[in-house]
Amino acid sequence: MRRLLVLGAGTAGTMVVNRLRPRLPRDEWEITIVDQSEVHHYQPGYLFVPFGTYEPEEIVKPRRRLIKDGVRQLTGVIEEVVTDAHLVRLADGTELPYDQLVIATGTHPNPDETPGLAEPEAKQRGVHSFYTLEDAVALRDAMERFDGGRLVVNLIDLPIKCPVAPLEFAFLAEAWLRERGLRERTEVTYVTPLDGAFTKPLAARELGGMFDERGIALQPDFMLERVDLDEQQLVSYDEREVPFDLLVTVPLNMGAAYVARSGLGDELNHVKVDKHTFLADGHDDIFAIGDAANLPTSKAGSVAHFAVDVFVDNVLRHVEGLPMQERFDGHANCFIESGDGKAMLLDFNYETEPLLGSFPLPEIGPLKLLGESEANHLGKLAFRWIYWHLLLPGRPLPLATSMSMVGKRRPPAPSGNGSSTSPRDLQEVSL
């Protein structure tokens, strides 16, 4: 009997075992999946909890029922991958040998990496987040009490899972403040280490425009050094200060600690992999998929879905000693809630930044790209049903695995002097 071992039963791990079980003969392959938790969270739902749109119980399900029969499920904390011995050790001492290992333990917020964020009194001083269910619930309660003042939305550093989530939070919060009659009394500021609202130029421009329309102030290039709880302010490495009454931050995201212990990770404990096949550097029997991998694309459930499409066919060939034929293109597809019942849609990959235009969706019709619409918002809400009923069980979705250029358009490039020898924004910094 050969053994396929999957670490982490989140979005990616669950899809992997549910897709592979029917395709790997049961008398040849034993499939085991390990997770520290007995429940599965629909993490995109965290965004909506602070606004009361979802109750916590609507986004949590027992893990056991989400995984197909014929897959052995274990509960335990992963302690180390002993790559030389081809086995995984759990915290309780259990040893799990493998012929093929798949790492899918994701990436998670680490507030203790930033001075001030993990102090016991942080929440009392208005320091909040929504990247765990517990934090999202605490933030909901803090917002219930919020009476105006300075609301600051921040992300500490990239990469984070769902890199658009802090933007969405800012848009939703701005609309929520208007509904509650608090907008006049509240200053909303978005503080980011990036030089604009988003990483990719066109999206950054469109999103920047949406900030202006909503009166949300942007503080770019802000590398946070510490949160000063006494003064209730953010302090950057170059000593800029941003005061807040309510801070909503996204702590540094890091892969699981065992990844570093096992010698498989980068500085943030994300597994170093080939970006087209997910094979871990230097190992023929280890893959990493989903947020756990150091892929240069968004860490998102939609990306994990496209990645698993490529992965399933590849791994079936790989275990037979055949070359892998499929190559992942970094395809990402993200809805961005923009408030007032609308959302926008980004679709991109390693090579192509998010563009304008429309996104063809069979049966449902085209969705608007990089622009706001109500259909996009409904798409975002429908995603929860799709997640539980189609995505996790491994049923087909009406989405192409590789990104397509159909419907996309690029605005004309701004004409400027093409003979620059140094970046314009650096020239402007007079020293």
Next chain:
Amino acid sequence: MPVATMQGREIHVDEEGFLTDPTEWDEELAKQLATNIGLELTDRHYEVIRFARADAAEQGETPTLRRMQATGGFPTKELFQLFPKKPAKKLSYVAGLQKPVGCV
């Protein structure tokens, strides 16, 4: 791909002026690149630049500030003093490396 003429030779750059071929770089050119963005290089700058180039050659990508601190031992605070306001971007520009890929 645009070509810039610096120090009497042709240098391949991208639209923003970042070098596209790290082998066209040398420490003299760094001085010129630094002047372009209003910096004057000290020995400490060169230490930082040498580490960043060695690391990029090995890893195949420009190191992030976090990596410069974790692996190179250069405190982020100091990098902000050496390359004010936009250390990641300025360091890669002067070191003749690709602009750090804004992780999406």
